[in-house]
Amino acid sequence: MSREELPAARAGALAAPEALLTNLPSLQRSPSPSQRSSITLATASLPAPSASTEQHFTLSEKLSSPTKSQPSDEEQGAGEGGSGDDKDASQDSTAAVGGAPHFPDGGTRAYLAALGGSLVLLSTFGFSNAWGAIQAEFQRNQLRDSPPSSISWIGSLHLCILFACGLPAGRVFDLGYFRYQLAVGSVLWVFGIFMLSLSTQYYQFLLSYSVCMGLALGCVFAPTVSCVGSYFLKKRSLMLGCVAGGAALGAVFLPIAMNRMFPRIGFPNSIRVIGALDAFLLMIANLIMRPRPLPPKKSVQTIPLLLSFLRQPSTWFGCLGAAFVMLGMFVPLFYIQIFAEANGASPVIVNYSLAILNATATCARLCMGLVADRFGIYNTAVPVAFCTGILIFAMLGATSTGGALAFCLLYGWFSGAWVTHMAPSLMSLAQDVSEIGARAGLGFLFVSVACLIGNPIAGALLSATGGYVAPCVFGGCATLVGTGLLTAVRWTQVKRRGHWRV
Numbered sequence: 001m002s003r004e005e006l007p008a009a010r011a012g013a014l015a016a017p018e019a020l021l022t023n024l025p026s027l028q029r030s031p032s033p034s035q036r037s038s039i040t041l042a043t044a045s046l047p048a049p050s051a052s053t054e055q056h057f058t059l060s061e062k063l064s065s066p067t068k069s070q071p072s073d074e075e076q077g078a079g080e081g082g083s084g085d086d087k088d089a090s091q092d093s094t095a096a097v098g099g100a101p102h103f104p105d106g107g108t109r110a111y112l113a114a115l116g117g118s119l120v121l122l123s124t125f126g127f128s129n130a131w132g133a134i135q136a137e138f139q140r141n142q143l144r145d146s147p148p149s150s151i152s153w154i155g156s157l158h159l160c161i162l163f164a165c166g167l168p169a170g171r172v173f174d175l176g177y178f179r180y181q182l183a184v185g186s187v188l189w190v191f192g193i194f195m196l197s198l199s200t201q202y203y204q205f206l207l208s209y210s211v212c213m214g215l216a217l218g219c220v221f222a223p224t225v226s227c228v229g230s231y232f233l234k235k236r237s238l239m240l241g242c243v244a245g246g247a248a249l250g251a252v253f254l255p256i257a258m259n260r261m262f263p264r265i266g267f268p269n270s271i272r273v274i275g276a277l278d279a280f281l282l283m284i285a286n287l288i289m290r291p292r293p294l295p296p297k298k299s300v301q302t303i304p305l306l307l308s309f310l311r312q313p314s315t316w317f318g319c320l321g322a323a324f325v326m327l328g329m330f331v332p333l334f335y336i337q338i339f340a341e342a343n344g345a346s347p348v349i350v351n352y353s354l355a356i357l358n359a360t361a362t363c364a365r366l367c368m369g370l371v372a373d374r375f376g377i378y379n380t381a382v383p384v385a386f387c388t389g390i391l392i393f394a395m396l397g398a399t400s401t402g403g404a405l406a407f408c409l410l411y412g413w414f415s416g417a418w419v420t421h422m423a424p425s426l427m428s429l430a431q432d433v434s435e436i437g438a439r440a441g442l443g444f445l446f447v448s449v450a451c452l453i454g455n456p457i458a459g460a461l462l463s464a465t466g467g468y469v470a471p472c473v474f475g476g477c478a479t480l481v482g483t484g485l486l487t488a489v490r491w492t493q494v495k496r497r498g499h500w501r502v
Contacts, residue, residue: 103233103433109290110231114239116289117224118246120182123278123285124189124217126250128162131155132337132354133255137262139338143202149459150202152334156455157210158217159330163448165218170441171302173223174434178291185219186282190275192216197271222444225423226437230292236427237377241369241420248365248416251358255337259351302438309442314429314496317489319446322422324482325385327450328475329415331458332395333357336408339468343399349408357408361416368417376501377428378490381421385486387414389479396472422447425486428493428502454478 104110138144138151172181192212199205225240232239254274261270309315332339336357341350349356372380391411398407426443430436458471493502 103231104292105232105234107231109292110239112288113231113290113292114228114242116285117228117243118249119281119285120220120224120246120289121243122246122250123281124220125247126254127193127274127278128155128158128213128217129247129251129333129358130254130258130354131158132334133258135334136337136341137258137267138205142200142267143205146202147459147463148338149456149463152455152459154202154205154210155334156452157206158214160448160452161211161214162217162221163444163451165215166222166444166448167306167438167441169219170222170226170437170439170444173226173291173437176291178223178227178289179286181219181223182286182289185216186279186286188219189213189216189282190279193271193275193278197268197275222437222441224289226427226440227289227291229424229427229440230433230436235373237372237420237424238366238369240424241365241372244416244420244423245362245365247419248358248362252355252362255354255358256352305435305438306442309429309435309439312429314489314492315442317485317492318426318429319443321385321482321485321489322426322443323446323450324485325388325418325479326422326447327454327482328392328478329388329418330451330455331471331475332392332407332411333415334455335458335462335468335471336395336404336411339395340398340404343404345404346401349401349404353404353408356405357412358416360409360412361419364413364416365420369420372421372424377421377424378486378493378502379500381418381425382483382486382490384414384417384421385479385483388418389476389483391415392472392476392479396469425489429489450478 135151135155138146138154139148143151169181192208192215195208195212196205199208225243228239228243229236257274258270261273265273333354337350337353340353345353368380368384388411391407391414395407395411398404422443423440426440427436430439454475458474461470461474462468464470490502494500
């Protein structure tokens with residue numbers, strides 16, 4: 001730069017000091033002697049920088065200087081000594097690209113949650129699914145002077161309370177109190193089952209089994225399935241099928257054990273043996289289950305959140321559809337053992353009817369979970385519910401030993417498959433992972449009403465008509481109405497998502 005060009009350079013530097021910053025990369029190279037002298041002359045003549053100029057340079061340096069990138073979730077997990085599976089479980093607390101929730105679909109914590117959920121439902125819901133054997137025992141001995149409809153109220157109230165607790169329990173789960181729910185529910189369940197062993201009067205059975213054990217199961221059921229469901233997306237139906245398989249597995253062995261123990265050691269001691277086993281299984285579940293770590297989310301009031309759900313037609317279709325299917329589905333489960341005995345079936349089939357039914361249900365919950373993950377939850381839930389309704393009508397023809405066996409196999413498959421589909425179908429309506437517990441709980445609230453009135457209605461029809469035609473027609477029609485509502489929610493989901501796999 002010549003001395004004649006120096007005044008113009010000084011003026012340019014004063015007018016736009018940021019030009020020096022933009023040219024810094026070109027000045028990183030070693031300047032020539034003539035360039036060094038020109039730069040020295042140009043900068044020496046500059047006045048002292050003002051405060052605004054200093055701020056400008058400081059901000060520019062911060063923007064242009066490289067900063068150390070924050071470690072990723074995987075690096076943090078590795079730095080803290082976490083295993084690869086733990087990393088999968090811990091990094092799911094962040095959102096995926098585009099704001100969509102991230103699901104690990106695996107990892108140690110996820111699979112331990114699924115195992116613990118299976119143990120919880122094995123010890124609790126497995127006992128509830130064996131109600132048919134308990135009701136038969138009550139009709140033969142403890143409550144032989146009570147009509148079947150009155151005895152059915154004990155089991156129906158139990159189911160109603162457990163599903164009605166799903167809404168508050170699901171919301172409490174969303175707020176992060178799963179460990180407390182599981183602990184309280186486990187203690188309450190063990191207490192209730194030992195109180196059941198001491199019961200001799202109708203009101204005592206109602207308080208111990210219906211109220212106490214119903215509340216206990218309500219504390220753990222919705223949070224357990226929500227906990228497992230929050231870890232999985234692509235494998236959700238499969239893993240929830242495995243969890244529900246625990247309930248079916250308990251319902252296979254418990255009726256066999258009850259039918260063998262009741263005549264030998266009596267009802268009280270039989271229930272105490274089962275209670276001790278349940279306490280052991282629930283203790284293991286409390287030790288291995290951990291909720292999924294979720295990012296902090298702005299607190300939303302429960303009532304406005306539920307009202308936002310109810311403004312969506314798919315919520316009504318889904319909840320009412322599940323409720324109507326459950327309204328009729330429990331009729332064969334409650335009465336198949338008594339029905340087979342009344343029609344002269346083999347004593348082996350009578351004693352093992354519930355075990356055969358639930359064994360088939362266990363296989364269905366595993367296999368149909370895979371099918372649902374492949375083709376979509378509603379694409380499989382609709383035909384499963386339809387077949388369940390048709391089979392309730394077919395129960396009227398299962399009057400022989402072979403017919404009763406065939407009915408138990410077929411009905412166990414489709415009713416077990418529906419139980420696997422119910423919770424995932426409700427969860428699939430959630431638009432955010434933080435809604436899973438509330439969505440499932442709202443659906444369970446509808447289901448609770450159906451479970452409360454379904455079996456007493458069937459029992460009243462049985463007492464009024466003296467036959468099983470009216471109860472089976474009632475159960476089959478209710479299930480088919482639910483199938484129609486599930487078809488409607490499938491249509492809304494296809495329209496919203498824009499593809500058939502829903």
